[in-house]
Amino acid sequence: MKKKIAILGHPIKHTLSPKMHNYWLKELKINGKYEAINTPVQNLEKTIEKLNKHGYKGVNLTIPLKEEALKYLDKKDKLVNITGAANVLIFSKQGQIEGKNTDVFGFKKSLINLVKNKERKIAIVIGGGGAARAVLCVLIQMKYKKIILCNRTRKKAELVKRNFIEKFSSNLKTHIICKNLKDIKKNIKEANLLVNTTPMGMKKFPSLNIDIKDLKTNSTVFDLIYNPLETKLVKESKKSGITNTNGLDMLMYQAQRSFYYWLNKTPKVTNKLKKILEKEIK
Ligand code: NAP
Numbered sequence: 001m002k003k004k005i006a007i008l009g010h011p012i013k014h015t016l017s018p019k020m021h022n023y024w025l026k027e028l029k030i031n032g033k034y035e036a037i038n039t040p041v042q043n044l045e046k047t048i049e050k051l052n053k054h055g056y057k058g059v060n061l062t063i064p065l066k067e068e069a070l071k072y073l074d075k076k077d078k079l080v081n082i083t084g085a086a087n088v089l090i091f092s093k094q095g096q097i098e099g100k101n102t103d104v105f106g107f108k109k110s111l112i113n114l115v116k117n118k119e120r121k122i123a124i125v126i127g128g129g130g131a132a133r134a135v136l137c138v139l140i141q142m143k144y145k146k147i148i149l150c151n152r153t154r155k156k157a158e159l160v161k162r163n164f165i166e167k168f169s170s171n172l173k174t175h176i177i178c179k180n181l182k183d184i185k186k187n188i189k190e191a192n193l194l195v196n197t198t199p200m201g202m203k204k205f206p207s208l209n210i211d212i213k214d215l216k217t218n219s220t221v222f223d224l225i226y227n228p229l230e231t232k233l234v235k236e237s238k239k240s241g242i243t244n245t246n247g248l249d250m251l252m253y254q255a256q257r258s259f260y261y262w263l264n265k266t267p268k269v270t271n272k273l274k275k276i277l278e279k280e281i282k
Helices: 017-027 041-053 068-072 077-084 103-112 131-141 154-171 232-237 247-263 271-281
Strands: 001-011 032-038 059-060 090-092 099-100 122-126 148-149 175-180 193-196 219-224 243-245
Touching: 001 017, 001 041, 001 247, 017 032, 017 247, 017 271, 041 068, 041 090, 059 247, 068 099, 077 099, 077 103, 077 131, 090 247, 099 247, 103 131, 103 219, 103 247, 122 131, 122 154, 131 148, 131 154, 148 154, 154 175, 219 232, 232 243, 247 271
Parallel strands: 001 032, 001 059, 122 148, 122 193, 148 175, 193 219, 219 243
Antiparallel strands: 059 090, 090 099
């Protein structure tokens, strides 16, 4: 029987997920199809119900559905609980819906080599949404001593912090400090890692308005944006000789893990696939 999978979101027109998953299905000779379904929030419940009934293996979720979907889960893993967001739903044979968060895996897998043997004292995370929570999860796991969470709305960052303190209780060894994004300047020079988790810099969005000239040369910059491939933040880091990446590896690794959850096979993240996606973006 044909294996059916989809990504739900709104808007969904420019998603790269069908390109990746259909490439892997073909590569692994699996009779299947991955499609993109435009799903505004108000249609989420009905769409999940319908796809589940029609034998879909599961779905990916993107903006604005990752938090909303929590209402419809029969089961969720620890990471969904901590981040409050699910980007993968798995439909069981009995119709049960399980939520997973593979953004955490994707971010960790793409960060780990970049910061190998580097100091893990202070990380600046910009943003306070679902992606920021996935990033925080990883930085805590990786034992960063201090995370400075800078968000446009400081109150929202404080909420994220409170939630992490509750979830980790005495196991939280990382000190989280919340700031308003406009006060980031003072902290830039002490950071070992700077991560942008906001949509700023994305195609059709203005650039992130921060000055990184005081960043240490041995620090690392991670921009979750992959369209364009080089945001102003990535370009400036490159110019200063700072280790940097865009969000394309993270995107591929979250997809790799999603694929595994639905089909019990781990497809390969290769340079060939990366080139295909880069071509699609350019
Ligand atoms: P989200 O939950 O909507 O959160 C967005 C965050 O960005 C919020 O904290 C928001 O601040 C902030 N923000 C929005 N507009 C801003 C502006 N004009 N100036 C400053 N801050 C602003 O979204 P998300 O799910 O976290 O996703 C965020 C980005 O990460 C998206 O662009 C998404 O494509 C990207 N992402 C990439 C990957 C990957 O695999 N590479 C995975 C996940 C997400 P307020 O709290 O003040 O509203």
